[in-house]
Amino acid sequence: MTLIVAGVTAGKGWIVSDTLITGGTIQLRDREYQIKCLPAKDRRSLVAFSGDAHNGAELIEQAAAMPSGQSTISVLCEAQAENPEIDFLYMFLEEGTARLFKISNGSAQEAPATYIGEKSAFEQFQHIRHATEIDPVPKSFEHFMFGSRAPSELPDVMSTATVSMLRMFLQRTERDVGGWAVPYVLIPEGAYMCGYAHAVSDPILDKVLPGAVVPHGTAEAGGYGLSVTELSDLEGMVIYRRQTPGGLVLVREERGYRTVRIDGAPNEFRAKASDLLGKPVDIFFGEDVPDGLPESIAILRDDDGQPAAAIAKRGNNLSFSVLNIATAFRTRAKLDLSGEKKGPRPVTVQNLTLTLADDRNHVKLQLLNDGKVVGESALSADEMDAAIAGLGQFRAALNQQVRPEPDQSGGAQELLIVDPAWRTVQSPHAEVDGVVMRLRHLGLGWVSFLLPRHEGRALGRWLADNCAEPAKPE
Structure with a gap:
């Protein structure tokens, strides 16, 4: 049959x-x-x-x-x-x-x-x-x-x-x-x-x-x-x-x-x-x-917006953890498994398509009209950094602000960069007494924050309390 x-x-x-x-x-x-x-x-x-x-x-x-x-x-x-x-x-x-x-x-x-x-x-x-x-x-x-x-x-x-x-x-x-x-x-x-x-x-x-x-x-x-x-x-x-x-x-x-x-x-x-x-x-x-730390971890939310599962990615090798073990749930995610050699798939937003060049040194931008290419350009790594920084400034200026909390809508996906590089220095300006914390994101570059001193101490206490070595069995 x-x-x-x-x-x-x-x-x-x-x-x-x-x-x-x-x-x-x-x-x-x-x-x-x-x-x-x-x-x-x-x-x-x-x-x-x-x-x-x-x-x-x-x-x-x-x-x-x-x-x-x-x-x-x-x-x-x-x-x-x-x-x-x-x-x-x-x-x-x-x-x-x-x-x-x-x-x-x-x-x-x-x-x-x-x-x-x-x-x-x-x-x-x-x-x-x-x-x-x-x-x-x-x-x-x-x-x-x-x-x-x-x-x-x-x-x-x-x-x-x-x-x-x-x-x-x-x-x-x-x-x-x-x-x-x-x-x-x-x-x-x-x-x-x-x-x-x-x-x-x-x-x-x-x-x-x-x-x-x-x-x-x-x-x-x-x-x-x-x-x-x-x-x-x-x-x-x-x-x-x-x-x-x-x-x-x-x-x-x-x-x-x-x-x-x-x-x-x-x-x-x-x-x-x-x-x-x-x-x-x-x-x-x-x-x-598997050996070593994963490249990234994606947190998946179920249809009700609750954290449901997490996927650790090492190339095309994936491992799963369940965050909700109490009730049945459904969740879904889109992952890029095209591999390091090919790089990510093309991304299209409205009438603009971004594609990684074969030499992996440039990103190609194509402007489309009725599905046909009417304009084309290419950005190097440094030019991409400048474009990302500029987009960040424009995003900050929009009336619709970034969510005060991570996206908790049904089916939302949050990508975690594993073990990022970090740097700290003292505040560069006397009006804010605190510390600068910089985190390195592989796609967004260095993201910098200035924490007031009381927030830095609160974060440090929380990290110390939650990053202690687990107790060894006797």
Whole structure:
């Protein structure tokens, strides 16, 4: 059986498919999975199938090799009429906008959203996807990370669809759909695979204190961890299961995929896979006990604005702590996992786009009008410092002042710079008797404050009281 869901949101298309093979005539009996969705070679379309695994896989390979467009729909309609047990989804770009077609009963019907495969599984998927109440795993911490190399924003519905399908796999007693989910997005720039990690801890939240690092789940206690990432640029995919530990690398070939099975903890798996394939292999999981301090920590607030969780970041290695262990909560955050070499993704505010130059010595500024570049400039590091300082002055002059407290709105995210450099000197002006405190922010530069002497003493007492070494057990 199969479940594949798809939709078009604001002109951007997406498809999420399962990979399990059950029932029917299976030619490749040594495999328990089948990739059921492919991007076209010209990257302008996506094609997926449900039904007979052998014939369906052959037919979408043929469709993916064809030029994207209406002519491929005609070919798929003919193939479906000859193989009525197989249905197709086909999505292609027309003038930069995704169009989605369901091909069944010998004809193609265009739809903004649809599915193929097991009806009861789709109904269960929809129930999970549209549920408004939180359905937590008892005493456990569940997290889901989702992203892509795609240069533009992904539809929010896509990540929701992917995690809903994964949760459905875990809950569905029939076990007729499953494996791992494979998400693709189709945007004006082309087709891109999306990577993700889905994990559930052991039921330990009644045994830990707020702020404690949540350890990876164990197979013995019911924990779960799955990482699915892209291999290079549409060259395959990497599937890693934390509890095995180990997984698969699926290498895209002229027709189909070559499978490489690798065992080992995350770093061992990553090293073995990279050596075998001669290219970097990334997974979302890191080692249980990472070395050194993290680069940053992000505090996440739940829908009610209460501190809920914190994420420590070391490159793409993330660790989590739960700040609210008393009640069920939901929270979300946007993290940049593009890596040090690529740098942060472009940022667009109104009609101004900022992009890190390839030489990492400049930031490019582009002025847009109706999506077209009408002006361009570049700023060096020193010029960026001056621009940031100037923006700070203008921000201070606005009628809407900076909040008197950190943002406590629902879903707010606060980024903490870990172990910043600091400097102190005496007040430079007799009208304020106190000390100057300077903190180094990696993006904003040195931020300077003049504390009156009584505030400096109060801060010093608080720091001394709360930074004492913990008592050693006797």
